[in-house]
Structure formats: C-alpha cells, structure tokens
Amino acid sequence: xxxxxxxxxxxxxxxxxxxxxxxxxxxxxxxxxxxxxxxxxxxxxxxxxxxxxxxxxxxxxxxxxxxxxxxxxxxxxxxxxxxxxxxxxxxxxxxxxxxxxxxxxxxxxxxxxxxxxxxxx
Amino acid sequence: xxxxxxxxxxxxxxxxxxxxxxxxxxxxxxxxxxxxxxxxxxxxxxxxxxxxxxxxxxxxxxxxxxxxxxxxxxxxxxxxxxxxxxxxxxxxxxxxxxxxxxxxxxxxxxxxxxxxxxxxxxxxxxxxxxxxxxxxxxxxxxxxxxxxxxxxxxxxxxxxxxxxxxxxxxxxxxxxxxxxxxxxxxxxxxxxxxxxxxxxxxxxxxxxxxxxxxxxxxxxxxxxxxxxxxxxxxxxxxxxx
Numbered sequence: 595x596x597x598x599x600x601x602x603x604x605x606x607x608x609x610x611x612x613x614x615x616x617x618x619x620x621x622x623x624x625x626x627x628x629x630x631x632x633x634x635x636x637x638x639x640x641x642x643x644x645x646x647x648x649x650x651x652x653x654x655x656x657x658x659x660x661x662x663x664x665x666x667x668x669x670x671x672x673x674x675x676x677x678x679x680x681x682x683x684x685x686x687x688x689x690x691x692x693x694x695x696x697x698x699x700x701x702x703x704x705x706x707x708x709x710x711x712x713x714x715x
Numbered sequence: 716x717x718x719x720x721x722x723x724x725x726x727x728x729x730x731x732x733x734x735x736x737x738x739x740x741x742x743x744x745x746x747x748x749x750x751x752x753x754x755x756x757x758x759x760x761x762x763x764x765x766x767x768x769x770x771x772x773x774x775x776x777x778x779x780x781x782x783x784x785x786x787x788x789x790x791x792x793x794x795x796x797x798x799x800x801x802x803x804x805x806x807x808x809x810x811x812x813x814x815x816x817x818x819x820x821x822x823x824x825x826x827x828x829x830x831x832x833x834x835x836x837x838x839x840x841x842x843x844x845x846x847x848x849x850x851x852x853x854x855x856x857x858x859x860x861x862x863x864x865x866x867x868x869x870x871x872x873x874x875x876x877x878x879x880x881x882x883x884x885x886x887x888x889x890x891x892x893x894x895x896x897x898x899x900x901x902x903x904x905x906x907x908x909x910x911x912x913x914x915x916x917x918x919x920x921x922x923x924x925x926x927x928x929x930x931x932x933x934x935x936x937x938x939x940x941x942x943x944x945x946x947x948x949x950x951x952x953x954x955x956x
Contacts, residue, residue, distance in 0.1 A: 613954055682955070689795050689904050693803045696769070700789045700807055 597653040597664075604668050612675045625676070632669070737764045738815035739835055742804030744797045745788075746771040748822040749780050751935060756784040758828045759820070767808055768822070769800040777822075798908025802901040809896045817896045821887040823935060830928040834890040837926055844895040844921030847881055847913070848888035852927035865946050872950070873910050877917040881925060885909040888928055895921050906945060907952035 639646045639658075646658030655661050741759050745752060745768040752768070759766050766786040770778035772794035782788045789807050791800060801819060808817045816838060818831050826848070834846040850856035851870075858866065866885065873884040889912070891899070898919045903911045916923065 678955075685904065686902055689799045692792050692795055693799065693806065696789050696791050696803055697807055700787075 597655055600653070601664060601668070605671070608668070608671055608675055611672075612679070735760075735762060735764045736832075736835065738813060739763045739818055740765045740767060740808035740811060740814050740816070741818045741820050741831070742801065742808055743768045743781075743786070743820050743822050744771060744800035744804060745769060745773060745777050745781060745822045746794065746797070746800070747773045747775045747777055749773070749775040749777045751824045752777050752822050753780050753784040755820070755822060755824050756781055756786045759831075760785050762828060762832055763818075765808075765811070765814075767804050769804040769807075771795060771797070771800040796904035796908075797906060798901050798911070799904040801908060801912070802899070805891070805896055805899050805901075809893055814893055817891045817893065819887060819889045819891070824933065825931050826888045827929055827931065830888060830926070831890070834888070834926045834928075837924060838890050838892060841924060842922065843924045844892040844919070845916050845923040846890040847883065847923065847925050848886045848928035849881065849883035849925045850886060850928060850930045851882040852925060855927075855929040856932070858930075858932065861943060865943050869910070869946065869949075872953075873913055876910065876953075877914045879913060879917045879923065881913065883925070884913065886928070886930070891916065892921070895919050903952055905948065905952060907949045910949070910953055 639662075643658070646661060648658075650656065650658045650661035653661070655664075741763055743752075743755070743766065748755075756766050756768070768778070768781040768786040768788045770781065770788055770790045772791050778788050778790060789803060791803065805817055805819075808814055816835050818835065820826055820831060830848060834848065837843065838846045850858070851866075866883070869884040870881060874880055885906070887909075895916055899912060899915050901908045901911055901915070
C-alpha cells in the first residue's frame with residue numbers, strides 16, 4: 595500500500611523537477627551517484643534473486659519482478675525528463691551561437707559599407 | 716540622439732517631399748513570406764528610414780526580395796523560430812547609432828503602417844517606454860469566435876504571469892524605446908516569446924501604454940496564422956524553463 599504513495603510521490607517529484615530545477619554540477623553528481631548505486635543494486639539482485647522478492651514483499655508488492663518493473667518505469671521517466679531538459683539547453687546555446695554569427699556578419703557588412711562610403715574607390 | 720545621421724540608409728532615395736522617421740527601427744522577423752514581404756517593406760520605408768528584416772532561414776527567396784525592397788537583412792544561418800528572429804532583430808537595432816524606438820512588425824502584412832506611426836507618436840508624446848498594440852480596444856478587428864477565445868485566454872495567462880494589465884497578447888505590433896529594448900533577452904525561440912517579451916518589458920517598470928490597432932485578417936494571414944493547437948505548445952514552452 596505505502597509503495598503506491600511512494601510511487602505517486604516520485605512521479606510528482608519528477609514533474610516538479612521537469613518544471614523547476616535547472617541543471618548544475620550538484621545534479622550531475624547526484625545523477626552519477628544514482629547510476630552507480632543502480633548498477634551495484636543490479637549486481638546484488640542478480641547474485642541473490644530472493645532478495646528482490648523479499649524487498650518487494652516488505653513494501654507490499656507480491657513479486658520482485660513487479661518491483662523491478664515499477665523502478666524501471668520511474669528510471670526511464672527520469673531519463674526522458676533529463677534528456678528533454680538537456681535538449682532545451684542545447685537548442686538555446688545553438689540559437690545564441692547562430693545569432694552571434696548573424697550579428698557578426700551584419701556588423702561586418704555595415705562596417706564595409708561605411709568604409710566604402712567614406713572613400714569610394 | 717534624434718536626427719543623427721544614420722550608419723546606412725539602404726541606399727534608396729524615395730519620398731522626396733515627406734520627412735521620414737530616422738530614429739525608428741522597424742524589426743521584422745521574416746520566414747518564407749516572399750509573396751507579401753516587398754509590399755510590407757515598401758509601405759514602411761515611405762515613413763521610416765530603417766527597416767531590418769531578420770531572415771530566419773527562408774527557402775523561398777524572401778531575403779533577397781526584402782533586400783531588393785530596401786530593407787537591411789540580417790540572416791540566420793538556418794531556421795530558429797520567430798522568437799529567435801525577433802531577438803536578433805532587436806539586438807541589431809538597439810546597437811545602431813541614433814536609434815530611439817524599435818517597432819516590431821509582422822512580415823505577413825497584417826499590421827497597418829499608420830498604427831505603427833501613431834504608436835511611436837504616442838510613445839514620444841506621453842514619454843512611454845513601451846506601446847503595445849491591441850486589437851481588442853475597439854471592435855474593428857474581427858477574429859473568429861474560437862480564435863478570440865484562445866487569444867483572450869492568452870491575455871489572461873499573460874496578465875497573470877507578468878503583472879501587467881493588457882487587453883491583447885501575442886500581437887506582433889509593439890513600440891519599444893531603446894532603454895526598454897536593452898532589457899529584452901528572449902529565450903523562447905518559438906511562439907511563446909510573445910508572452911516572454913511582455914514579461915521582460917514589464918519587469919523594467921518603465922511606463923507602458925496600449926494602443927488600439929487593426930489587424931487585417933486577410934486570406935493570406937488567415938492561412939498562415941497560428942493553429943489553435945499550437946497554443947498548447949506555447950503553454951508548455953512557457954511552463955518548462
């Protein structure tokens with residue numbers, strides 16, 4: 595039962611993360627930590643399959659495979675959110691780069707036109 | 716500042732009798748409007764000296780047509796979006812010597828030049844830093860019922876988030892004095908910039924006005940207009956930072 599509450603909280607948390615936070619070094623460190631913990635947990639449950647089922651039972655889920663499924667869905671969702679935010683950031687950087695290029699070219703053209711007006715050759 | 720000789724005057728010598736406004740820079744985001752852009756630019760150049768078109772990667776030769784019509788064309792290397800083009804145009808215009816006002820104007824011919832002129836005059840007279848065009852201050856403009864509902868919702872959201880009280884949102888005709896223009900830094904590349912620009916201008920705390928304008932819904936602009944579903948994109952873009 596209370597795993598349902600936890601799951602809902604995690605999903606709401608993901609939504610808040612999507613809207614609110616901006617990426618920084620702290621988030622990057624947390625993300626990397628989570629990845630390593632996930633890998634370690636993976637090794638543990640592969641070696642001791644019974645552990646997963648006992649953990650699932652402890653939070654009110656019948657089978658270990660179901661717990662794995664729920665966790666995988668949440669992990670996938672968080673990944674999508676992270677990638678979306680990253681792509682927004684990249685496209686903003688891309689826009690700025692393109693704009694600077696356009697403005698630099700325009701300034702150059704203006705300068706040349708100005709010089710040509712001053713001393714027509 | 717006013718009346719300074721401009722850096723470049725597009726090399727045309729039209730309208731001998733009438734005095735053209737040299738302190739006003741009209742900024743037009745341009746993307747694939749080859750059939751109408753020349754007329755829009757020619758109409759503007761009769762009354763102002765400087766028209767800047769930001770070509771947002773047009774593939775139909777709009778940039779060349781705009782240049783031939785006498786506009787200063789700044790080219791994006793590829794399509795980035797209307798908000799991005801507007802920001803580039805404002806960035807270009809505000810660093811020009813002698814620039815006093817920036818007018819944002821749509822490329823599709825839905826705005827009237829007389830409205831733009833009157834708005835600049837209003838800004839000068841009443842010492843307003845920003846003049847927003849509004850199609851809902853009188854009943855000349857007749858958008859469809861559904862379009863009106865969507866626009867009114869946009870107005871409501873804009874007022875809620877910006878703290879200003881406007882009657883229209885997403886109207887492309889605006890007059891921005893140069894001091895206010897320096898505060899504009901649009902990050903929304905697509906259509907959500909229309910709310911973002913109001914937000915950023917509102918934050919300056921500078922005096923603003925609204926001015927009744929007529930939006931000409933021609934067959935052409937209707938066909939090109941925003942689909943109603945796109946308002947969902949705008950909302951999502953605004954909510955996700």
